Amino acid sequence: MLIKKRMKVKLFILITIPFLVVLTGCGEFKDIDKMVFVSMIGIDETDDPEKPYKIILKLYVPTSSFRQNPTPEYTYLSKNGKTLAETISILESHLDKELDFGHSKLIVVGEKILQNDNYKEILDFLIRRPDIQMISYFAVGRPNAEEIIKFLPAGETALQPTIFNYFDNNGAESSYIISTFLFDFRRRLKEEGIDPILPIVEMNEPKTHFIINKSIVLADNRPPYELDTDKTLLFKTLSMNAKTIFFAVKREREYFVSRIDSIKSKYNVNVENNKASIKIEMKLAGVITESKNTLSSKELSRYSKMLDEEMKEKVSEFIHEMKREGYDPFGFGLKYYAHTLPKNRMTHEEWLEAYKNADVEVVVKSNLKSTGSIQ
Amino acid sequence: MSRFYYYLVMINMIANIISAVPTILLRYRNDGAVLSLIVGIILGLVIVIVYTKFFNAFPGKTFPELLVQTTSKWFYYPLLFFMAVMWFIAGISTLITYSFLLIRYLTPDIPIMLIGLTLILSIIFGCFMKTDRVLYTIEIVFVINFPIIIFIIIKAYTSKNLNWDFIREAMLHVVQAPNIHAVSSSIFLFLGVVNLVIFNRFFTQKQNFGLKQIIVLVFIAIATTFTTYFIPIGFHGSETVGELIYPWIATSDSMRMRYFVIERLVYVFLLLYLSMAFLSILIHWHVAVELFKYIFKLEKMKFKGINIGYIILIVFFTVSSLYIIVSLTEYQLFQYSKYFFNIAVVNFFAMIFLFIYIIRRMKGANKKANES
Numbered sequence: 158m159l160i161k162k163r164m165k166v167k168l169f170i171l172i173t174i175p176f177l178v179v180l181t182g183c184g185e186f187k188d189i190d191k192m193v194f195v196s197m198i199g200i201d202e203t204d205d206p207e208k209p210y211k212i213i214l215k216l217y218v219p220t221s222s223f224r225q226n227p228t229p230e231y232t233y234l235s236k237n238g239k240t241l242a243e244t245i246s247i248l249e250s251h252l253d254k255e256l257d258f259g260h261s262k263l264i265v266v267g268e269k270i271l272q273n274d275n276y277k278e279i280l281d282f283l284i285r286r287p288d289i290q291m292i293s294y295f296a297v298g299r300p301n302a303e304e305i306i307k308f309l310p311a312g313e314t315a316l317q318p319t320i321f322n323y324f325d326n327n328g329a330e331s332s333y334i335i336s337t338f339l340f341d342f343r344r345r346l347k348e349e350g351i352d353p354i355l356p357i358v359e360m361n362e363p364k365t366h367f368i369i370n371k372s373i374v375l376a377d378n379r380p381p382y383e384l385d386t387d388k389t390l391l392f393k394t395l396s397m398n399a400k401t402i403f404f405a406v407k408r409e410r411e412y413f414v415s416r417i418d419s420i421k422s423k424y425n426v427n428v429e430n431n432k433a434s435i436k437i438e439m440k441l442a443g444v445i446t447e448s449k450n451t452l453s454s455k456e457l458s459r460y461s462k463m464l465d466e467e468m469k470e471k472v473s474e475f476i477h478e479m480k481r482e483g484y485d486p487f488g489f490g491l492k493y494y495a496h497t498l499p500k501n502r503m504t505h506e507e508w509l510e511a512y513k514n515a516d517v518e519v520v521v522k523s524n525l526k527s528t529g530s531i532q
Numbered sequence: 533m534s535r536f537y538y539y540l541v542m543i544n545m546i547a548n549i550i551s552a553v554p555t556i557l558l559r560y561r562n563d564g565a566v567l568s569l570i571v572g573i574i575l576g577l578v579i580v581i582v583y584t585k586f587f588n589a590f591p592g593k594t595f596p597e598l599l600v601q602t603t604s605k606w607f608y609y610p611l612l613f614f615m616a617v618m619w620f621i622a623g624i625s626t627l628i629t630y631s632f633l634l635i636r637y638l639t640p641d642i643p644i645m646l647i648g649l650t651l652i653l654s655i656i657f658g659c660f661m662k663t664d665r666v667l668y669t670i671e672i673v674f675v676i677n678f679p680i681i682i683f684i685i686i687k688a689y690t691s692k693n694l695n696w697d698f699i700r701e702a703m704l705h706v707v708q709a710p711n712i713h714a715v716s717s718s719i720f721l722f723l724g725v726v727n728l729v730i731f732n733r734f735f736t737q738k739q740n741f742g743l744k745q746i747i748v749l750v751f752i753a754i755a756t757t758f759t760t761y762f763i764p765i766g767f768h769g770s771e772t773v774g775e776l777i778y779p780w781i782a783t784s785d786s787m788r789m790r791y792f793v794i795e796r797l798v799y800v801f802l803l804l805y806l807s808m809a810f811l812s813i814l815i816h817w818h819v820a821v822e823l824f825k826y827i828f829k830l831e832k833m834k835f836k837g838i839n840i841g842y843i844i845l846i847v848f849f850t851v852s853s854l855y856i857i858v859s860l861t862e863y864q865l866f867q868y869s870k871y872f873f874n875i876a877v878v879n880f881f882a883m884i885f886l887f888i889y890i891i892r893r894m895k896g897a898n899k900k901a902n903e904s
């Protein structure tokens with residue numbers, strides 16, 4: 158019995174060792190030195206109708222250690238082509254390694270591409286390819302994608318492209334930066350009742366760093382609509398993505414800036430007899446950080462009232478503008494669909510018409526807790 | 533109930549997140565999938581409760597043993613053969629889905645034949661283990677992976693990018709009449725309990741199955757069904773989610789773990805579900821192997837002391853699943869899975885009547901035994 162067991166063990170070892178040895182020489186698996194990692198993808202439109210796309214890939218150049226090359230090094234590949242997949246496969250012949258898109262975290266499209274519907278084709282390619290992350294950021298480059306991709310801001314190290322930090326709320330937590338993930342862009346684009354919004358990436362004049370504080374709203378059959386810095390802030394506030402915002406109030410001889418660090422907003426959409434009414438409730442809390450005049454702690458409730466009025470004015474103005482132009486990045490349409498049974502729903506066109514003529518009611522309740530360190 | 537019973541029920545529910553079930557359900561999102569889910573939960577629970585009660589009445593006895601005692605040969609051989617094939621296909625369907633996922637997402641350079649072969653080789657020998665050992669394997673793998681899966685699910689529910697408006701919108705489709713394919717694929721989530729036909733061998737003592745256990749099962753059922761169907765909708769929109777071939781992979785790709793070792797959750801998810809798929813296939817194929825063994829009396833097929841019966845079965849399993857993996861397209865996979873779910877559900881509902889018959893015959897048999 159014992160001998161039989163020993164035989165079994167021997168046989169087991171004899172069989173497993175060849176298996177393990179064979180496994181190491183797997184011919185189909187590519188080692189890391191045979192791959193090159195894409196850090197960003199840029200897509201521009203060209204004037205040539207035969208080859209409408211220009212693809213720019215920013216590739217990491219491997220360095221042996223951070224101390225040897227502290228300055229960032231990238232190589233770029235770019236090519237014009239008719240379709241994205243074909244162009245990328247041709248780009249692969251410009252390299253000795255295999256392109257790996259799994260680590261690319263940003264997709265920049267040129268502003269020009271948004272003017273026509275080409276971005277839908279691009280989106281199709283990006284989603285269809287399984288190795289491109291759905292959590293990569295999608296942004297619009299101004300003046301075009303190529304300049305944004307090839308731009309190295311001052312102070313960038315070899316560790317990581319600085320532009321990622323703008324979007325991932327890890328380094329910069331600015332309330333002016335909209336970050337849109339690829340999957341978010343897709344669902345907003347394709348669903349009815351909510352429109353996509355994308356950040357615009359620019360460079361400052363002497364070209365030392367990026368500026369990201371504007372955004373662009375897209376809608377079907379309409380040209381893209383740009384939101385300036387203030388409106389971008391308001392959008393972020395309303396969609397509850399901003400952590401803290403600074404908001405100036407200028408009323409009744411007072412002029413102060415409040416720092417609002419707790420923002421809650423709620424939308425309600427009601428439709429009766431094809432007449433839509435949108436109600437927005439906001440709850441804010443914060444402190445005053447700057448004032449032209451001396452303030453009094455006693456009057457905090459008065460200041461809160463002033464903040465209410467100011468915010469209400471700004472927000473209703475913004476919403477009125479958006480609905481007049483027919484853009485809906487907030488998802489009011491979706492809110493409406495979310496509490497109407499499918500058979501009672503208006504068609505998308507009817508809803509857009511109702512949205513344009515909707516009543517807007519904004520209720521702001523703010524609570525300023527302090528005037529800061531001084532009165 | 534013994535904890536092993538819950539493993540059997542839950543693994544089938546959890547592992548089906550990556551199989552064809554959510555895809556089929558989401559395909560019918562505008563044709564009554566939501567009501568089908570509710571109908572599916574109710575009917576599924578009926579199956580779970582009836583099967584558990586039935587096998588609980590005969591502790592330690594497998595279904596083939598019961599059939600031999602109560603029915604005649606011409607009846608039970610075809611039935612057992614049919615069940616074995618069913619369970620073999622159930623395993624294959626998970627296997628193929630997972631091989632497709634691996635080649636699509638994790639290892640696009642490795643040929644699909646090799647992926648399939650690696651998976652099969654790691655599973656097939658496990659299927660020939662003793663039933664209790666299979667259960668112990670299940671426990672170890674399950675206990676290691678389950679908490680992380682729960683963590684990912686919680687992560688999904690608390691994600692800022694989960695838009696509840698999409699979910700509410702999709703829920704309102706509840707007014708539409710249920711669809712047969714959607715109902716059967718949501719019932720399929722509950723068919724883990726059918727594994728008791730063999731695994732009942734392990735539960736030799738009469739288990740306590742009362743209201744408390746049923747409430748736990750109801751809770752698990754609602755939670756898994758809701759998660760399977762609505763989380764992808766919340767991440768990808770109520771209309772566009774239908775375009776996704778693997779809704780749950782896309783969903784896990786849309787989650788981001790800012791401070792985790794790997795930012796992209798899809799790889800963690802794929803690896804976790806690799807082990808879940810392993811367990812699911814292991815259970816299904818263990819049942820299939822045991823049934824085949826019973827039908828063809830494989831233990832007795834010996835040639836010069838080597839048990840060729842087992843070898844024939846291993847070769848048959850490997851070759852046929854490899855052939856199917858290589859030849860099937862994605863569309864066919866979902867189409868055939870749909871039909872398979874329909875047949876499985878109808879079959880296992882019909883077996884409830886057989887159970888009633890067996891219970892009556894067993895009573896008679898016991899009486900006779902007592903008299904003599």
